[in-house]
Amino acid sequence: MAALRDAKRLVVKIGSALLVDAKTGKLRRDWRVSLAEDVAAIRRRGTDVIVVSSGSIALGRGVLGLPVAALPLEQSQAAAAVGQIQLARAYEEVLSPHGIITAQVLVTIEDSADRRRYLNARATMETLLGFGVTPIVNENDTVATDEIRFGDNDRLAARIAQAASAQAVVLLSDVDGLYTADPTKTADAERIPEVRRIDARIRGMAQTDSSSGMGSGGMASKIEAARITNAAGAALIIVSGLHDHPLKRLAAGGCGTVFTGSSSGTARKAWLAGRLTVKGRIYVDAGAARALVSGASLLPAGAARVEGRFVRGDVVDIVAADGQPFARGLAEYDAEDASRICGKRTDVLADVLGYAPRAALVHRDHLVML
Numbered sequence: 001m002a003a004l005r006d007a008k009r010l011v012v013k014i015g016s017a018l019l020v021d022a023k024t025g026k027l028r029r030d031w032r033v034s035l036a037e038d039v040a041a042i043r044r045r046g047t048d049v050i051v052v053s054s055g056s057i058a059l060g061r062g063v064l065g066l067p068v069a070a071l072p073l074e075q076s077q078a079a080a081a082v083g084q085i086q087l088a089r090a091y092e093e094v095l096s097p098h099g100i101i102t103a104q105v106l107v108t109i110e111d112s113a114d115r116r117r118y119l120n121a122r123a124t125m126e127t128l129l130g131f132g133v134t135p136i137v138n139e140n141d142t143v144a145t146d147e148i149r150f151g152d153n154d155r156l157a158a159r160i161a162q163a164a165s166a167q168a169v170v171l172l173s174d175v176d177g178l179y180t181a182d183p184t185k186t187a188d189a190e191r192i193p194e195v196r197r198i199d200a201r202i203r204g205m206a207q208t209d210s211s212s213g214m215g216s217g218g219m220a221s222k223i224e225a226a227r228i229t230n231a232a233g234a235a236l237i238i239v240s241g242l243h244d245h246p247l248k249r250l251a252a253g254g255c256g257t258v259f260t261g262s263s264s265g266t267a268r269k270a271w272l273a274g275r276l277t278v279k280g281r282i283y284v285d286a287g288a289a290r291a292l293v294s295g296a297s298l299l300p301a302g303a304a305r306v307e308g309r310f311v312r313g314d315v316v317d318i319v320a321a322d323g324q325p326f327a328r329g330l331a332e333y334d335a336e337d338a339s340r341i342c343g344k345r346t347d348v349l350a351d352v353l354g355y356a357p358r359a360a361l362v363h364r365d366h367l368v369m370l
Contacts, residue, residue: 004250014172020058038247051135084106100134121163137156167234171238172240238256281306284320287302
């Protein structure tokens with residue numbers, strides 16, 4: 001597969017259902033050994049590899065004797081604390097025989113949402129890769145809460161790829177791609193080999209559950225991960241990892257779905273497109289939507305209404321008349337003032353606001369198409 005073969009830097013995401021046996025709660029050793037052999041082979045051809053791995057909660061659940069079901073937050077965090085040590089050791093055990101040094105990297109959604117922390121994380125990743133280390137990344141579930149967490153490692157993998165300037169992301173899962181319908185329920189469901197544009201039709205094909213019961217990401221999270229990855233100009237591949245040597249099988253022509261990348265411009269705009277915490281919405285008319293797609297700033301005259309509570313500098317979605325967000329940017333006004341000037345011409349803004357206004361609700365330099 002070209003996207004995998006041509007990548008100079010690769011992010012591989014591994015789901016809990018692949019890493020941990022659902023019946024015993026223990027690690028699948030033979031599968032891990034085969035994965036390590038694949039990673040070593042990829043590194044020998046000069047490609048950096050970053051592993052984003054689920055599994056800490058699933059492992060800790062087994063050690064603590066907790067049920068395979070939704071857990072209260074405090075039990076999930078306790079399970080993660082216990083399981084994370086085993087997870088890091090498990091990767092070191094199978095990669096070190098190949099001469100590969102591993103590093104544990106734990107992140108939260110705030111590390112990607114805050115620009116400064118995002119750049120710090122990026123610098124750390126570059127330094128580790130410069131030393132020839134293979135980072136093992138996971139969400140820091142011991143401190144993350146439901147309100148401030150990625151919620152799944154699909155989107156985390158996309159954000160890590162963005163920060164590390166990777167050319168491809170491989171999501172190893174218990175499904176072998178995106179289907180036109182749920183293949184377990186619809187006999188004539190067809191796998192889609194390539195997606196060049198994520199639209200409402202593609203989103204509608206997503207399933208919202210994780211079939212194994214062990215992970216937190218369904219197909220909807222994978223499509224969102226693809227959107228983030230593609231915005232940074234990288235490809236994302238959804239492929240089954242149920243068999244041994246999953247990366248070798250993929251490179252040899254294994255089945256999956258490839259979401260092809262189309263860069264949204266600068267690194268800052270790629271970061272903005274991948275933001276997962278959006279504070280509000282600005283609804284625009286058809287004329288403003290066309291202007292934004294052509295590269296213009298969002299002026300107050302083109303805004304119909306404002307939704308949400310945000311302040312200047314917060315991330316807001318720009319929503320078309322059909323209710324679909326099509327752009328994302330940094331607000332130049334807080335929600336109250338933005339609401340007051342919706343639909344107003346630039347020459348009357350000072351009178352409405354009582355102070356010298358900024359020309360745009362969202363400036364084009366801080367705006368990206370979704």
